[in-house]
Amino acid sequence: MLDLATPKRVAIIGGGTAGWFAALTLRRIFSPAVEVTLIEAPDIGIIGVGEGGLLNLVDALNRNKIPVDEFVRETGAAYKLGFVYEGWRGGGREDCYYHLFGGPGIPELEWRQSGFFPLLSARIAAGQDLHSCVPGFEAIARNASQDEMRALLAAGKSGLVASYHFDSYRVASYLKQVAISRGVVHRKARIDELVLDRDGYTRSLQFEGQQLDVDFLIDASGLARIGIGNTYGRRWESFSDCLLLDRAIPFHLPNPHKNPALLTRAVSMKAGWMWQIPLIERVGAGYVFSSKHIDEATAVAEIEAYLGHSIAPMRTLRFEAGHYRTVWINNVVALGLASGFVEPLEATSIGQMLEQLRNIERVLVDGNGIVSRQTIEDFNRSNAQCWAGIRDFLRMHYDCPRKDTQFWRDVAKAPFPESYAELKQCFQRRTPRIVDIEGYVGAGWQGIFHTVNWMFVAAPLGVVPAAAARTELRRLPPETHADIKAYLDLLAGTSTAVRRQGASVH
Numbered sequence: 383m384l385d386l387a388t389p390k391r392v393a394i395i396g397g398g399t400a401g402w403f404a405a406l407t408l409r410r411i412f413s414p415a416v417e418v419t420l421i422e423a424p425d426i427g428i429i430g431v432g433e434g435g436l437l438n439l440v441d442a443l444n445r446n447k448i449p450v451d452e453f454v455r456e457t458g459a460a461y462k463l464g465f466v467y468e469g470w471r472g473g474g475r476e477d478c479y480y481h482l483f484g485g486p487g488i489p490e491l492e493w494r495q496s497g498f499f500p501l502l503s504a505r506i507a508a509g510q511d512l513h514s515c516v517p518g519f520e521a522i523a524r525n526a527s528q529d530e531m532r533a534l535l536a537a538g539k540s541g542l543v544a545s546y547h548f549d550s551y552r553v554a555s556y557l558k559q560v561a562i563s564r565g566v567v568h569r570k571a572r573i574d575e576l577v578l579d580r581d582g583y584t585r586s587l588q589f590e591g592q593q594l595d596v597d598f599l600i601d602a603s604g605l606a607r608i609g610i611g612n613t614y615g616r617r618w619e620s621f622s623d624c625l626l627l628d629r630a631i632p633f634h635l636p637n638p639h640k641n642p643a644l645l646t647r648a649v650s651m652k653a654g655w656m657w658q659i660p661l662i663e664r665v666g667a668g669y670v671f672s673s674k675h676i677d678e679a680t681a682v683a684e685i686e687a688y689l690g691h692s693i694a695p696m697r698t699l700r701f702e703a704g705h706y707r708t709v710w711i712n713n714v715v716a717l718g719l720a721s722g723f724v725e726p727l728e729a730t731s732i733g734q735m736l737e738q739l740r741n742i743e744r745v746l747v748d749g750n751g752i753v754s755r756q757t758i759e760d761f762n763r764s765n766a767q768c769w770a771g772i773r774d775f776l777r778m779h780y781d782c783p784r785k786d787t788q789f790w791r792d793v794a795k796a797p798f799p800e801s802y803a804e805l806k807q808c809f810q811r812r813t814p815r816i817v818d819i820e821g822y823v824g825a826g827w828q829g830i831f832h833t834v835n836w837m838f839v840a841a842p843l844g845v846v847p848a849a850a851a852r853t854e855l856r857r858l859p860p861e862t863h864a865d866i867k868a869y870l871d872l873l874a875g876t877s878t879a880v881r882r883q884g885a886s887v888h
C-alpha cells in the first residue's frame with residue numbers, strides 16, 4: 383500500500399510539458415502544507431518540435447483552471463482540427479485523406495443503430511469520402527483564419543471539436559510561470575540518483591552533493607528515463623517489429639499561407655513520413671524515418687527535393703517505439719516520454735501523457751492518498767491497454783496501398799499485432815464498432831481514439847471495403863431501407879434532401 387495521507391514533499395523530475403502539467407496537478411490536489419518541487423536539468427533541455435494536441439488537451443487546461451484563451455495567447459497555439467494524410471495510398475501529392483476531429487453537429491452521426499452509423503456506412507458503400515459530411519470541412523479547405531474558426535466553433539454547427547498545434551518550449555515556459563505563481567518550488571539541478579529503501583520506495587533524490595527527501599515522485603525526465611527505466615530497470619515493451627520508424631529530423635518552415643493551416647499534415651516519404659505542424663508564426667516540421675532504409679544525409683536531401691529549397695535541420699532524435707510495461711512502482715510513476723513513445727503519427731504522446739496524469743489524479747484523490755497495490759497494478763494494466771490501442775491504430779495507417787520503395791514494401795510485410803489482425807478481419811466484414819475498441823480502455827480510463835477516428839482512417843485505406851458496408855446496410859430492418867436509399871440518392875445528386883424521424887440530414 384502507498385500511504386500519501388500526510389506527505390511532506392512530492393517531487394517531479396523534468397521540466398517539459400509532462401513535468402509542468404504534473405506539477406500543476408500535484409499542486410492542486412495536495413494541501414498547501416505539502417511542498418511540490420520540480421527539478422529540471424538545464425543542461426539537458428526539453429523536446430519541442432512543433433506538437434499537436436488531441437481533444438483531451440482542452441480538458442487538461444480546464445482541470446488545471448487555465449483559461450484556454452490565455453493559453454492560446456501566451457503560447458502562440460493555433461487551432462488543430464485533425465490530420466491530412468498525403469500520398470499514403472501511392473497516389474502522390476494529390477492523394478489526400480482526412481482524419482478530422484468530428485463531434486456533435488454532424489448529421490450523419492445522429493443515426494446510430496446496431497452499434498454502427500448507417501449513413502457513414504452508406505457513404506462507404508457508395509465510394510464516397512467521410513470528411514465531406516463534416517460541415518466545417520469547407521472552412522478547413524479554404525484555410526479560414528483563426529478568428530473565423532473561433533466564431534464557427536462557437537456557433538456549434540461545424541461538427542468539429544478543436545485541439546491545438548503548439549510549440550512545447552512555449553507551453554513548458556508558460557506552464558512553468560503559472561505553476562510557480564501557484565506555489566510550485568522550481569529547482570535547477572541534474573539528478574544523479576534516486577535513493578531507494580529496502581522495499582524499493584524512493585526516499586530521496588541525490589544531486590550535486592545534496593539530498594532531497596521525497597514521499598512521491600513523478601519521473602518526467604523525458605528520453606533520459608532516469609526513474610522507471612534506469613533506476614528500476616523495468617521491462618520495455620517494444621513495438622519496433624510493427625512500427626519501423628526510429629529517427630526524426632525536425633526543422634522549421636515559414637507559414638506558406640496567410641493563415642496557419644488547420645490540420646497537421648502527414649506527408650508520406652520514401653522511408654517514412656514528414657509532419658508539418660502549422661503554428662501562428664511558422665510551421666514545425668520533421669521527417670520521421672526508418673534508419674534501416676535511409677541515412678540522415680539522404681533524408682535531408684529528400685526533404686529538400688520535396689520542398690524545393692534547403693532546410694536547417696535540428697539535431698536528429700533517436701527512439702524505439704514502445705513503452706515500459708510497468709510505469710508506476712511503489713511511490714514512483716513515469717510520465718510522458720519517460721514512460722514510452724511511438725512516432726508522432728496521430729500525435730499520441732501528449733494525449734497519452736494527459737490521460738495518464740488524469741488517472742494519477744483520479745487514483746490519488748478518490749483514494750484519499752491511500753493507494754492499494756491492486757490499484758497500482760490496474761493503473762499499469764490500463765496504461766498498457768491504452769498503448770496497445772495506439773499501436774494497433776498506428777499500425778492500421780501503414781496497412782496502406784503505397785508499395786513503391788523498399789520501406790513501404792517492408793512495412794507491408796511487417797507483422798500485424800494479433801489484436802489488429804483480428805480487428806481487420808472484422809472490418810473486412812463490417813465497419814468498426816465501439817465493442818471492437820473498448821478493450822483498449824481500462825477501468826476509469828477514457829479512450830484516446832473512438833469509433834469514428836478508426837473509421838476516418840480505415841475507410842480511405844480500404845481496411846473497410848465498400849462491400850462490407852453494403853452487407854451491414856442490408857442487415858438493417860427493412861423499414862430503414864428507404865432512408866438509406868434516399869441518402870444514397872442524395873449522395874448521387876438525384877435528390878436534394880433526406881428526412882428521417884423528423885430530422886433533416888441535408
Ligand SMILES: Cc1cc2nc3c(=O)[nH]c(=O)nc-3n(C[C@H](O)[C@H](O)[C@H](O)COP(=O)(O)OP(=O)(O)OC[C@H]3O[C@@H](n4cnc5c(N)ncnc54)[C@H](O)[C@@H]3O)c2cc1C
Nearest residue numbers: 396397398400423428429434573603604718719726731732
Ligand atoms: C519527433 C517528435 C515529434 C513529436 N510530435 C508530437 C506531437 O505531434 N504531439 C504530441 O503530443 N507529442 C509529440 N511529441 C512528443 C512530445 O514532444 C513530448 O511528449 C512532450 O514534449 C513531453 O515531453 P516530456 O515532458 O515527457 O519530456 P522532455 O520535454 O524531453 O523533458 C524532459 C525533462 O527532463 C529533464 N531531465 C532529464 N534528465 C534529468 C535529470 N537527470 N535530472 C533532472 N532533470 C532531468 C530535462 O531537463 C527536461 O526538463 C513528439 C516527440 C518527438 C521526438
